Amino acid sequence: MSAGNVNTEALKHPGINLGEAHGEAHTQAEGVVFGFWVFLMSDFILFGLLFATYATMVDHTAGGPGPKALFDLKSISIETFALLLSSFTFGMASLNLKHGERRKPIILWLLATLMLGLIFLGLELHDFSSMIDKGAGPWRSGFLSAFFGLVPLHGLHVATASLWLIVMLVQMGVFGLTPRVKTRLLRLGLFWHFLDIIWVGIFSIVYLAGLS
Amino acid sequence: MKSGSRAHCHRGKTVRRIAVTILTLLALSVLYDDAWALPVSSFLEPAGPVAAAQKNHFIWVTLITLIVVLPAIILTPYLAWRYRYGAKKVAYKPKWAFSWLFEILIWGVPTIIVLILSVPLWNSTHQLDPYHPLASTQKPLHIEVIGLDWKWLFIYPDEGIATVGEMAVPVGRPIALDLTTDTVMQSFWIPALGGQIYAMPGMRTKLQLLADRPGQFRGLNSQFNGMGFEHQQFLTVSLKDDAFKNWVQQVKSRGIPLNTGRYGTLNKQSTRAESFAALGTPAMPQDILYFSSVPPNFFQQVIARYRSGHPLPPGDQPGTKAHGGHSTPSPNGKTGLGT
């Protein structure tokens, strides 16, 4: 492991560029970002366990509806598209943060990201409520408990990320693009992309595998 | 140094005192054991091949592991004393911190020991797999066990009888148990015959046992399941073939039929004594229930109820207060073995 020497070199994460004058801030930012990575990995384990639980419970439908009766491929595809696109738009915001530091394009891309996130959440909530209308709430079976333990947890993360995004938009207005705001945006970006990765797992393991 | 030596004396005395106490106790508990003549409740006095193998395995693993553990116990006081501060004429090498010889020893020896231990571990685990039928020329006796709060119900499907509180088995014939519960998770255990296995609602686990001598052994649940937990014990009686046949007859003639209504009384939270008070007849032994017949597929139906896909509100789950139990046994509902 190379951790012996503290890396004071400029951060190479696209999306952050604190400039030569901020030597201290760089090391600071590096710790903060690394810490966030560690948090994400811990969260990853949490999701992994819920995935595993789901996998062991798909068959526990207790006579209730199973995946085929409940999942709607069309709405899942739209949700997926929205989320994938939002990762790209967030990427664009990061790119503008790294090159140029003009506030306007950053804000616009972030707003686009927020929109897509909210669209995703809206559709997902609609999915859930139509499942519940069919009598397929978490109380119906072990399978549905596992489903409602896993998928809404991701949704909750997206909601948190959206709230965070709104806060960051406000902070950009209040503070401007200070190093603090920048590292926060950087972390939010990591979070956002991470949620996309979880979603890939969800649509593959829960939806597609369930429907195939 | 003064303080060091004082520490040492103190330790020596304590150790001696403890040794004496332990020996006295050992003697005492052996005495007690004889005086009360209670059912055997330890695998260290095995009454069947499974428990005997476990005991054997226990002793061997202890001895082999001691090869690496004992040196640590001996060397600790020895080294500390020999290299104590102020000791005369011993080497002092404050910078010495590595030696290939020692490295190889301290990694190598434990590794070898673990390698040695892994062979019996692997083999015994497979041989004593509770699902693995025991080698025998005789056809196994099949018993179905249902764990209730706080007693075990034994169904002998081939004999068409059931009991609570007493499980008789023929000597020398393998016993194949199927287990489930009609309440929370439990663990079924007859130490003198073999190890334990969990029993869970809606599921069926298996256990194979064999008694190779006549005797009385304690059986119990070892998984905490509420306020009457410690009363969930039963007597295992191993009987010669004839005696066993006779016992089956006794159960048939002295028992009452098991039906849904009686089972509904039995499966409420209650100790064996309380169930006996509700269902027992003078023909049955004290605190032991005999059922002369059992509805067909009873065991399977108990399991199936949890797999029906219909919600089971607390009132429909035996072992809850809502089902009509009282979550603590009444003072005169206490039972054990040997009392």
Added chain:
Amino acid sequence: MKRNDAQYHYDLRIYQWGLGLALLLTAIPFALVAFHGAPPSVLLWMIGVLGLIQVIVHFRFFLHIDLSSQKREDLHLILFTVLLLVIMAGGTIWIMHNLAERMMAS
């Protein structure tokens, strides 16, 4: 601070590739499922493999994890996590599956 155009375009290209690949890797399994393009067992494998590739794509193109030395620490962390996840989730599935087999079959 001056804007470095070459670098900008390089970075932009990365995101574009990421989006393109992600969409492609999503579209294929969705289409397969929608049009029953393969027998179920093959389909499950394809979904799994494509999903895995897509996860790697996200790590590479959106989270910028690669083999360069400044990312080594993050990469190690991720690989270690994946190892543990395989142990934990894999173990869970193995154990629960085995238990179900031995207990539920009547």
Added chain:
Amino acid sequence: MTASDLWHLVFGRLGLQSLPFWDMIQHPTPSHIINGIIATGAAAVVVIGALVTVFLITKYRKWGVLWSDWLTSVDHKKIGIMYIVLAFVMLARALIEALLIRTQQADGLNGGFLSADHFAQLFSTHGTIMIFFMAMPFLIGLINFVMPQQIGARDVSFPMMNSISLGLTAAGAALVMVSLVLGKFETGGWTAYPPYTEAAFNPGPGVDYWIWAIALSSIGTTMTGINFAVTIYKKRAPGMTLFRMPLFTWTALCTAILMIFAMPPLTAVSLMLALDRYLDFHFFTNGMGGNMMNFANLFWLFGHPEVYILILPAFGVYSEVFSTFSGKRLYGYTSLVYATMAIAVLSFTVWLHHFFTMGQSANINAVFGLLTMIIGIPTGVKIYDWLLTMYQGRVRFTVPLIYALAFSVLFVLGGLSGVLLANPSIDFQVHNSLFLVAHFHNMLIPGLLFGMLAGYHFWFPKAFGFRLDERWGRLSAYLWISGFILAFFPLYALGLMGMTRRTVSYFDPAYTPWMLVAEVGALVLTAALTTLVIQLIVSIRERKANAVPVGDPWDGRSLEWAIAAPSPEWNFPVIPTVTDRDPFAVAKAQHTAYQSPPAYEDITLPTNSAMGMIICVVGGLLGFALVWHMWWLAILSALAVPVAVIAKSFDTRTEKVIPAAEVRQQHQAWLAQARQETPISRQLETSPDNHGLADNTIAEAST
């Protein structure tokens, strides 16, 4: 709306029946009265204890100091000390419970004085508290205090998060304490296996107390793990490569990694149980497709790594203690590091050994049994490394070393019983028995607890500037050791005789004599704790005589001993550069210790923050509201968390600057004092002459 509706709206299901003496009034039978009196007494102790504390603080006008110097402090040293104080308070309760458990069983032939329900609460709270609110806070506190100083850092990476972690842990602990006064605690043991803990079987608040106390502390601990890992990765002094880190820091790193990856299963499993209970999910229920076996699986995915979270820091302490008090370098540093890492990684591969008896196939059992046994190898390596550290050293029998020696002798016996348990065929016979209880106390007391106590004696002077009284310390150590042996070796025998754990009474008279010995042991352990308290009081009273202001009372080897005692707020006036594994020992040998740096610089430190306390109060209220179904309060406090976090994120004044002049002045004063003192030989180590300046001429001479 009737009055009762209104009551339910405001107070949920809280009512008169939640009070500890209600049962006794309703059913005045002798048994109810005895149990009622004990429960009420315990509740009274909590309430009176809290009131007396409040009164004393008010009387001596210490609220301001408490708030600004402690509760809102983000200094890692103070947070560490607060963790340990919390551990101590919780310990007092858990010890009394242990004593009650033992007394009940000593009297338990065909009965006893405690009701089954009361007994079940006792072992459940005892286990829960000891693991989550005694052991964890203790070791987290110790790491917090020591680790940044060992790596030459001024604080952890995220000081405010550190304070929030403390807040969450304290909130969890508070919930367990409140359960003594209002309602009852869970009765299914610290493992809380469903379906017994499902709403159908246990509808009351007990299980909910367990869930929320665990969830809060689990989240807090995850954050702590992240904090420690990042600190060790990113904040080491220049020159301190990973392989120059002191062993305690290494174990802290491995523990942190275990926390990061092993707490999520606990968070998951406790919240899943909550969903079952509150929202009618079916993760673990009987029927409807629930699968209770997965609870055991997920719980032990956490639970097994957890026991290594507990033991590794103790291993770290022993490493420091053996080398310091042998006046010698640690033998086999590299071996120890690799052994520690091996234990950490292997600990994720053995969880199934806690449920060998659930019914899975022989292949699975055998694989997990083998993996479990393999952990014995690195553990054995460590033991022998420590023994070889004494070899050709000069061993001083101070209190920490006495604990270390006792550990080395007793822990291997617990390891032996662990190896036995690792064999599935043997485990089938001792699982759920007192043999198992003996095994784990044999690991937890001589392993973890002796380690923590050794660390407490070792670093106390660093924290407070004076040594603990040596004579009382020794007495206490001997009491701990003999008490442990008396209290737990009988349990091995009882387990082999077929006695199960968690049983309020028994029917076999052969058990009684062993029970009586164990009772004596528990009394000796109580005496041990009492002597520890006396020692603290005596030491505080004689703090002048035992002061070690120069800061190096034990001829220490790592960086934390190179600074004053108590350590300055910023730890290091100038961040040291490290060139060796034993940096301070080498500096002393080369006469480069206690020198003025060429220049001083301004030091930036984090400012105090009330966030930790806010999260503590809000988190505690949230848990309490959920336990009692006070939905309005639950919603309010759940909303308060993000509001507080967001509000805080707008606060930009998070750092303060200590001017170089102030640093210089303090440092120079200390250096002057160090130059004045006479170096003390190890012979006088425990005498009042020891002012914290060590004479190491002998060590030098013989190299």
